[in-house]
Amino acid sequence: MIKAAVLGATGYAGIELVRLLERHPETEISFLGSKSFAGQKISDVYQNFRTVLDAECKELDLEEVAKCDIAFTALPHGASKSVIPSLIGKGLKVIDLSGDYRYDDAAVYEQWYGEKHSSPELLAESVYGLPELHREKIKKARLIGNPGCYTTCSILGAAPLLAAKIAETKNIIIDAKSGVTGAGRGLALQTSFCECTENAKAYKIATHRHTSEIEQELSNIADESIILSFTPHLIPIKRGILATIYVNLNRESSAEELAEIYRNFYKDEFFVRVKDAGEIPETKHVAGSNFVDIGVCYDKRLQRAVVVSALDNIVKGAAGQAVQNMNLLFGLDEKTGLDMPGYYL
């Protein structure tokens, strides 16, 4: 059994990790770290776990964590900085859910996060944890920078067109709609029920940090530097991201050809489900699952592909992807503990 530590277990990404790991047949949760709820049972903080998992949350204790095989760090930005190098030093595999280890280039990190990177040497060896693009590197990594939720949805939605060299790399526009769990469990007026329900809004237009991750990965695929529009929106659902992606094509195409390009690109991917021509994903088809559903339409008048991708932001966009990465790190079948369908209801 893989011994796992979850640091930051009581945030929304953390508790979803706990939920997946508790069901995972090859893992046991050996350490639940929570600064805010240390000393309380996880099942007091999230009462859905009563009798299923009543383990106690603890203050971070590096000696204890070091007895584990892997640590998942779902810590507030900054908190993970000192912890991760120690854990790596003690021989653990680390999957970090923050933005700290997702970049090829520290300069990009510094530009978008507005601060120096604290451990550029670790950044250099960390692997971007998107298995559909970096599976082989992930298998051999010590440190995984687990991708952001918007990022996974956007990259997987656009990648096949770029790989197929049918996309124009200018004028790519990603308009993404996110559920509220993406904002985390911290209290904020804008995520209070009365302010948030029955409302839709855009935010951080042209400035959201995930833009840089998307550009990095898509540029790598296209083998040229891509800059694009990424607009996040908040809508009143709990789970789910829907990304609508506009890509001009460099030649005429058809809905059928585009679907074929996608099916081909993802033919070996269990977690990516490509829709038939004319079908469009919905977040309720993926909520609660690790699937990404992708549908691609062709606008003949404009010679433009309109791609829609959907995933659950705290599963494939966070905790599920982290478990998928863990499976790869430990040589397990990649879908172990992750092959459930979405909730729908």
Next chain:
Amino acid sequence: MIKAAVLGATGYAGIELVRLLERHPETEISFLGSKSFAGQKISDVYQNFRTVLDAECKELDLEEVAKCDIAFTALPHGASKSVIPSLIGKGLKVIDLSGDYRYDDAAVYEQWYGEKHSSPELLAESVYGLPELHREKIKKARLIGNPGCYTTCSILGAAPLLAAKIAETKNIIIDAKSGVTGAGRGLALQTSFCECTENAKAYKIATHRHTSEIEQELSNIADESIILSFTPHLIPIKRGILATIYVNLNRESSAEELAEIYRNFYKDEFFVRVKDAGEIPETKHVAGSNFVDIGVCYDKRLQRAVVVSALDNIVKGAAGQAVQNMNLLFGLDEKTGLDMPGYYL
């Protein structure tokens, strides 16, 4: 492996059964019956199942169903009448999710449903499928009348006080709030989004059929005839029933004593979680799970217990309970395939 047929697989109770059975380690789904969607894949109707379960829905075919070990009938009221006797005749176990086989006395059925019972002889042998009260009978039954959602929540909430002889049997009031899946998938103005969201209402006051089930079971426990108020409400959530139950006590008590009575009554029950004194259940703690959470408060001024019970209406209130019954019928550990925690998010 147990071969299971689900008749009425594309309604909300049916599809939840499919979701649970697909994960169940000892079962295979051998027949998916759906009149409305015959010829379509279940994963076209509920696209969350794509690649997980792509089996085709079929018109009811008794010969095909007869090859199964068990049939779950989640059919519209009336439709199951002719089917169930045939299936029993062919040696299948049947778990019926309608109201047809839940009564000790055909006269009660006829009073509340306003029609003659079509197979009173089967009604006589059918067992009320509430494992917490009728486990031993269920194990030996051929035909289970799977309880209603409101019913399960109400009975399990009130039973311990009656069994302990601390309850006055007059003036029991059950005020229940239900999520919208309880109304099924059929189209109706009152369950359309714009009419239903941001709204709360009561309905069928003093006339809801589930009242009769609740009275039957609580009367059996109390060993006297109980009539009570049951008021259903519709609130804008998908999953969940919250029942608030008012019971006058025949002597002084305390929150601690009442909690102890409940803990004791349910001490061997995996799926009933009794809250500590002062704690109150919430539907989000049980949504997506087969648990019933129960909290009991004591109003000293009025010598009255106020009990709150919560469950997921399509799991413990329908499909999960049906699987729990199946586990008993086939000698499996009762919690097989059902021991997941709720979603919370």
Next chain:
Amino acid sequence: MIKAAVLGATGYAGIELVRLLERHPETEISFLGSKSFAGQKISDVYQNFRTVLDAECKELDLEEVAKCDIAFTALPHGASKSVIPSLIGKGLKVIDLSGDYRYDDAAVYEQWYGEKHSSPELLAESVYGLPELHREKIKKARLIGNPGCYTTCSILGAAPLLAAKIAETKNIIIDAKSGVTGAGRGLALQTSFCECTENAKAYKIATHRHTSEIEQELSNIADESIILSFTPHLIPIKRGILATIYVNLNRESSAEELAEIYRNFYKDEFFVRVKDAGEIPETKHVAGSNFVDIGVCYDKRLQRAVVVSALDNIVKGAAGQAVQNMNLLFGLDEKTGLDMPGYYL
């Protein structure tokens, strides 16, 4: 024009007052008090008001407020204590939306609020601002204790049965469901979107302060001391309270007779709409309006009335009722500025 001050203008009750007063043909808003947002425009805090009302929020300034004819105090519990006596001293009419001036007897206040009343002499002269019961006293008052939201809904729902002497005064049970605006704008985990949507829960069972207001008023009507069960619930809607009220009757009755009792009791009340026999109110019929809708059912088996009353907690349950009281205080038609229908959508 009546010059009005709103103290605590940026809370949910405060801003609803602002919205109603801004439309009111006989009132001008002369002072907007907000400690948290002093110096900002009200239309920066609530951007729906942009160009409609761009007045600046100010720190409390008693001299400024004293130039007004009336002050509405929607201040946090405690904050109003020192302010109200000053304003009364300066000759203003005051309508207080807190619980401080709602009681006939300081001892009841002290029992439920757990502290000494700071101005019992003002409490003695203040009038309970429920126009349907205390219209004449309100007209002559200087200080109004504006009723709570749960309270208004509960009292108006039960009063006619008590006045008609058809109610048993024991075993009255009020099961109330509230929208989330009732919890105010302050940040709390339980009112954050992800914790609150798709959830239903009860809270403060047998201990909610509004119980004491309900008991006071119903006891006055019945001319005997009534104690009762009041259970508040939180459901995921913004506006609205639905109270389901169970009252045993001291003789047989019928749905028609009960409806007649209600119609008769409220025959002169514009804001109370009694449903025909068999009809049941819904919160969407009253949300956004100052109406209370009441329907009454008769449970023949139990000789019990089941009453459902519905109102908008921040209109008839707070701001609208305050304006209704203002209209009475200043000799205006009681429905001035308040006769709009609910939103429905």
Next chain:
Amino acid sequence: MIKAAVLGATGYAGIELVRLLERHPETEISFLGSKSFAGQKISDVYQNFRTVLDAECKELDLEEVAKCDIAFTALPHGASKSVIPSLIGKGLKVIDLSGDYRYDDAAVYEQWYGEKHSSPELLAESVYGLPELHREKIKKARLIGNPGCYTTCSILGAAPLLAAKIAETKNIIIDAKSGVTGAGRGLALQTSFCECTENAKAYKIATHRHTSEIEQELSNIADESIILSFTPHLIPIKRGILATIYVNLNRESSAEELAEIYRNFYKDEFFVRVKDAGEIPETKHVAGSNFVDIGVCYDKRLQRAVVVSALDNIVKGAAGQAVQNMNLLFGLDEKTGLDMPGYYL
């Protein structure tokens, strides 16, 4: 007083018209037409109107309607065809909420609606009822084609950039999110609560009829033919459209300059509120009002404007705009009966 007929009064646009006209100081509702609910009171169909407006719904009766000064036709597509020419013939002003009279060119109608236009001669004289663009023509019209909801939001969001000749006319992309009232009151699985809540989806990608209206109006402004991407999405809110509009600029600019362009373009428009640089609209700021809020951001990296516009689809996107048009037709102050702020809560 203007005598108004509302044909199709019980649909969502119709009932919102009724709500606005009932409050309108210069109008009386003289005829409520409803095929589905003829013979019932409007207040039985929408119980929020009880005691406020209890008029009876009637089958269409041209003689009765002809006694009115104006008819609003909110009829199903096709139903208005025969009615409108008659009403015009009888000298009424007509504001039609369908798509039938919105086009400059019958060929465009026929291309997007897939059928011959039944009265091209009326189409020739009808005026597109967007007062911010066509005020003077509207004042003199007999027949107004009241714009679609998506259309109004999109056109007003993009118009200033095109008028200022700063926009590139290629690569305009409009990604719009709509509340569910936009789908009307008819029953459909996709708008049932359980299918619709907690879900986000796109639909009719590259094929939605409103695309053609948007293109018509923006082409007129730009004085060149524009084709663009318009993608509608359904999100679980009742009221509101949020359009995110991407427009490449033909030269460098700044957030401040863009805001100035918008402020200037709309300087005389009461119902268009331009946000300051850096501010972004939200649907809750406009829900329940006739306002359109517009914010514009500048993406320096891409020399692209990202505009967000928000309105209430059944007010400014339907009924409110219709009343605004009526005010113009009858020489009233354009904001009569329409100057309320949004609900926010």
